[in-house]
Amino acid sequence: MWDDAFPSFLIGLREGLEAGLIVSILVATLVRAGARNRLPQVWTGVLAAIALAMSFGAVLTFTAASLSATAQEAFGGTLSVIAVAFVTAMVFWMRRSARSLSGEIKEKVTGALAMGSGVLILTSFLAVGREGLETALFLWTTARAAGESAGPLTGAGIGLVLAAGLCWGLYRRVLKINLTRFFTCTGAVLIVIAAGVLGYGLRDLQEGGVLPGTTAYALDLSGSVDAGSWYSTLLQGVLNITPTMTWLQVAGYLGYLAVVMTLFVRGVRPPAPKPATEPVTAVSQPEPGAEHLTPVPAADHAEPQPRSADPAAERPASAGGAEPSAAVPGRRTESDLAADRPDLGSEAADEVASQSGAGAEPSVEEVEPVPDGGRPEPGSRPGRGPRRRPAWVVPVAVVAVPAVVAGLVVALGRPKPAGGQTIAVSETECGKGFSAPEAGRQTFQMRNTGTRTSEVYLIDPSSNAVYGEVEGLAPGTTRDLVATVSGGTYAWRCVPSGGKAVTSRSVTVSGSGSGAKAVVPVSENDLAEPLKQYKVYVEHGLATLVAQTRTLEADIEGNHLAKARTDWLTAHLTYASLGAAYGTFEDFDQKINGRADGLAGGVADPDFAGFHRVEYGLWHAQTAGQLKAPVQALAEAAAGLQKAFPAQDFDPGDLPLRAHEILENTLQFELTADTDEGSGTNLATANANLAGTRELLTVLKPLLTTRAPELLTTVDADIARLQKLLDAEHQAASWTPVEKLDALTRQQLNGVTGRLLEDLSPVPDLLEIRKSA
Secondary structure, three states, X not given: OHHHHHHHHHHHHHHHHHHHHHHHHHHHHHHHOOOHHHHHHHHHHHHHHHHHHHHHHHHHHHHHHOOOHXXXXXXXXXXXXXXXXXXXXXXXXXXXXXXXXXXXXXXHHHHHHHHOXXXXXXXXXXXXXXXXXXXXXXXXXXXXXXXXXXXXXXXXXXXXXXXXXXXXXXXXXXXXXXXXXXXXXXXXXXXXXXXXXXXXXXXXXXXXXXXXXXXXXXEEOOOOOOOOOHHHHHHHHHHOOOOEEEHHHHHHHHHHXXXXXXXXXXXXXXXXXXXXXXXXXXXXXXXXXXXXXXXXOXXXXXXXXXXXXXXXXXXXXXXXXXXXXXXOOOOOOHHHHHHXXXXXXXXXXXXXXXHOOOOOOOOOOOOOOOOHHHOOOOOOOOOOOOOOXXXXXXXXXXXXXXXXXXXXXXXHHOOOOOOOOEEEEOOOOEEEOOOOOOOEEEEEEEEEOOOOOEEEEEEEOOOOXXXXXXXXXXXXXXXXXXXXXXXXXXXXXXXXXXXXXXXXXXXXXXXXXXXXXXXXXXXXXXXXXXXXXXXXXHHHHHHHHHHHHHHXXXXXXXXXXXXXXXXXXXXXXXXXXXXXXHHHOOOHHHHHHOOOOOOOOHHHOOOOOOHHHHHHHHOOOOOHHHHHHHHHHHHHHHHHHHHHHHHOOOOOOHHHHHHHHHHHHHHHHHOOOOOOOOOOOHHHHHHHHHHHHHHHHHHHHHHHHHHOHHHHHHHHHHHHXXXXXXXXXXXXXXXXXXXXXXXXXXXXXXXXXXXXXXXXXXXXXXXXXXXXX
16 A cells, blocks of 8 residues: 555645645735735635645546546546646746745735735635645546555645645744755656656556557566565556556656656756846845745844934825824734744745845835725724625635536536436336437436346347346336446346246447447356366366375374375375365365364364364374374265265356355465464465366366456466466475565565456356356
């Protein structure tokens, strides 16, 4: 998770600090102007900007979710490229504008004070809103690249919280940061991260059919680099560098990095100091290195001003020629303002401090701003003018409006669910009310009007391939079936319980684009031949197992314990290779391969039996006499299983399920050494499990080849990678115990096994027995 968190942490920290500095400058300007009563307007604008950014993120998320898989790739790739453009522009803009940022914002705030509260809200909204939109877009892109990982959101949250803390510390003069160096360093790192996002986006555009070269690989290290290793995960999470990259990805990554980084580094050189050509005026520029200095309140630097002959001339003019503000109770004097001046600890703060110094032309510090509409300031006695709106109205509105707009965009922008198509299902008819839908994502309301529970399938009538299904639709109930349709022919097939399948008339959908991938259904007859072949494999394995357990029994009876350890492993591996048949062995599995977990007495419990009971005795110095009864029971159980197996019910549906479940047990029990009772041979058992999986895939290969030919290629590569790792831990007749594996090897084994499980996960669904067949 943390490898995915770093890019989002950095963008959250940097963008949060930028936005925080802008807010700090806005607040500082108002405080120095004696306009604290206008601060709520600044916070209202900031709140509106945050609401807009969050609503923008929601629109991106829900819009993408409504698209087909191919369209999602194209949409995500396009936004990734846009995000890179925004981040690149942000990096260069901040480097160029950091020193003048305070002056620009102060000038805008000064003008906004004179024009009214609405303009001040708009000023703060625009100043912060851009940072918020950039952050939302980049975070959405990185979160999409990370899949289901919570890393991006976690990293962004930590970065934003840290940025808020830094801004508070700068504002309260608690700490100082060289912001020029900070933005330069983070800018360089962000350029590297953006190059990876660009490569990821280009790959998405290729998979979405927008750009060519999907299979033109510049490098393919999947066979030699473990995709689940810590270093591979780190590179993918932080830099979006994957073991397999196309030529377009590599060209985009290196080209962007070469051009943008060169321009950025060349622009970092500090400008030559300009000679002073004019006398010092009201606005003073920060000296080199000012980012390390604490600005001194401008009043402390003010030059003595000559006193006027007219005392009234020295007093600042009020809005209506009233007495000076100092005479009004509650008004703040210049000394009060100087004492309240915050220090941002940056170039921007220094500039704010210097721009409010003595000798400046009359500004909002000297002229009391007149509220728009001539309304009195808060605290003064209200006149007979119009009634003022409650203070909560504007903040609530600025949050509600973006949320409502985002909701409308999501609701109106998503494809309509075709709720008008209610499809009737019964024992005698299927698909009543079905008409040709428009291409795209559709939701059909399936209603069972009959008296029997039914299975309902949306199919391609020419091949019987299934696009979508609803299982167990009870009488009188309505359920949704969601499917993405494209140009082609469609029909409904309904299979009532205890009845015959009924197929609707076919309809033709016009249009192009990619719809849901249809799955050719599998029947029990389709699995009959693979089941027959696998039963022959199991029967042969059981015959071997019986002979090997008899040999083990003879070793114990002859007190040949050293030989018994070798023969125990041989027999145990034979049984471990029959994993697909576990569900059919009934009680024999507990007698042959039971574990001590869950037993009241643990390894000393009388019910602890089978291979692991004998293993415990052989590797814990038990005598042949102590092992005689357990090994005899094991041999008898193996012989009993061999005799009972031909009559046992072997469900054909178990074959596809076991293709995934065998290695699930391997990952859970063997690679954790959970079942080790002293022999340290868990990796040998994992190897036997892998052999069983390979045998199972062999008998299922004809069915998988016609349904997902690319799946077998991927799975074969995964199996070869895992086999290579296991072979490396097998020396002569010994195996490395799991506890003695180094951290890297253990991570590689877990990662490759996890990847293989992920690639095998579609097999049960592809080969599920469907009544539509």
